[in-house]
Amino acid sequence: MFMRVLLRVLLPVSPPVNVRNCTGVKQLVLKVWSEDGAGKVVEIPADMTARDVCQLLVYKSHCLDDNAWTLVEHHPLLGLERCLEDHELVVQVQASMSSDSKFLFRKNYAKYEFFRNPLNFFPEQMVAWCQESDGSIPQSQLLQNFLNSSSCPEIQGYLYVKEPGRKSWKKLYMFLRRSGLYYSTKGTSKEPRHLQLLSDLDESNIFTIITGRKLHNSPTDFQFCIKPSKVRSDCKELKMLCAEDEQSRTCWMTAFRLLKYGIVLYQNYNVPQQRKSNPSHFSAPVRSVSENSLVAMDFSGRTGRVIDNPVEAQSAALEEGQTWRKRSQRMNVLGSPSPLHPSSLSTVIHRTQVWFHGRIMREEAHKMIIQQGQVDGLFLLRDSQSNPKAFVLTLCHHQKIKHFQILPCEEDGQVFFSLDDGATKFTDLIHLVEFYQLNRGVLPCKLKHPCTAVAL
Structure with missing residues (x-):
């Protein structure tokens, strides 16, 4: 019988210095932080993209690369963050960041979800043609119109805009086009004489505001911000905006990305599929399906070996778990003392899983789900705060976060868990x-x- 165990691997951290490789290309130092506050220093060439950095970190941290990993530009003093696009040069982004800003390594399942389910991202009443006063774009052609530079789709609707230097907000009817974000000075009119430019797209990026509504006295929780690329820490240059609900905010922010980058986003989305047939030197070997620096090992032979194949490693983990259960149940049926009773095993076996987050608060669970994309089926499990013997499933559906209590129940002396x-x-x-x-x-x-958190 094969016996496999998981061992923790400690990885060396590169020294924070600038060096040159054997080809003479300058290597630049980049420090990236994980959700638990740990940092990793890596040396990268000046032409390395955000996708390349993510693949490098996946390789070094022995994660499973499911193409959801992203590099996050985080500004703690401004209370802003955004996910870098896969094609962006990291060195260029770093040059525009202040000393207090940093990069985070995190999953974002919603990065390209709008290509798979566009109807969930673009409400019909918010999308229209620029040339028409009230004509809507057929949903079947929605993404094609965003990607086609010769077409003119626009997003329209009410947004709250923060007045510069004040904590008051003004509700305005806005239009997002390829040329920029406009507001109407006369109701919902889109006549050129009634439109004023609020921000362009080319020299700006769109950020999520993470400080909460109290700091800016915003009318709702659904805030976002347009930040000029050259601005580092000047709050006066920020365009603070607020939507009525999460779906509206997601629509505005996704459309901003599509109108700014166009077909490049679609190319980014397709690259992982192409990479499967032509793997890069960063994508192999990924030595574990675990995302917390655990490596699958096989000790069935004379010497142990690392299981390099993620599929084999996952199969090994499931097989070992089944073996533990059968061994414990068999020993108890025969009357032999089991070192780990099934009832106690069932209360600890889940703690090595990437979806289990222990004793985190409800608010922290909400935060993690929001940060990793709010797509349907995004989930985590945690200990219940109200019942020490129970657990809670936190699940995202239709951009809403719901909680389901998992209660223990006993039958014939054995403990089971149930949602229903x-x-x-x-x-x-x-x-x-x-x-x-x-x-x-x-x-x-x-x-x-x-919903996972990696240990760098």
Whole structure:
């Protein structure tokens, strides 16, 4: 019988100095931070893109590369952050950042979700033709019109705009076009004489505001900001905006990216598919399916070996878990003392899974889901705050975050876990998650994307 265990790997950190490689190309130092506050220093060439840096970090941290990893530009003093586009040169972005700003390494499942499900991102009433006063774009041609530089789609609707130097907000009817973001000086009129330019797209980037509504006295929680690329820390140059709901904010921010970068975004989206047939030197070997620096090992032979194939490693982890369960159950049936009783095993076996986050608060769970994309099926599990024996499933569906309590129930002396008051019972949380990844059951959607945090 194969015996496989997981070992923690400690990776050396590169020294923070500028060096040159054997080809004479200057290597620049970049420090990237993970969600737990740990940092990693890497040396990169000046022409390295955000996607290349993510692949390098995936390789060094032994993560599974599912193309959802992203580099985040984080400004703590301004309370802003955004995900870099895969094609952006990291060195250029770093040059425009202040000394307090930093890069974060994080997953973002919504990065290209609008290519897969455009109807969820663009409400019909918010999309129109520039040339028409009230004609809407057919939904079947929506993305084609955004990507085609000769077409003129626009996003329209009300936004709250923060008045410069004050904490008051003004509600204006806005139009987002390829040439920039405009507001109407007369109701909802889009006549040229009534439109005023608020911000262009070429020299600006769009950010999420992460400080909460109290700091800026915003009318809703759905804030975002347009920041000129050359501005480092001057708040006066920021265009602070606020939408009515999450769907509207997502629509404005996604359209900004599409209108600014166009076909380049679609090329970024297609690159991972092409890379599968022509892997780069960063993508192999990825030595573990774990995203917390654990490596799968096989000790069935005379010497141990690292399991390089992620599929084999995942199969090994599932097989080992099943073996533990069977061994514990068999030993107890025979009356032999088990070193780990099934009931105690079921309460700890899930703690090595990437989707389990322990004793985090409800607010922290919300924050993690929002940061990683708010796509359907994004989920995590955590300890319950109200019941020490229970757990909570936090799940995103239709851009809303919902919580489901997982309660223990006992039957014939064995503890099970259930989401539906005992109608469907599982011996441990791993079984429960695997079931709801295949079956919706009482949930609004299947579990699709685990909300994870990597340890750099």
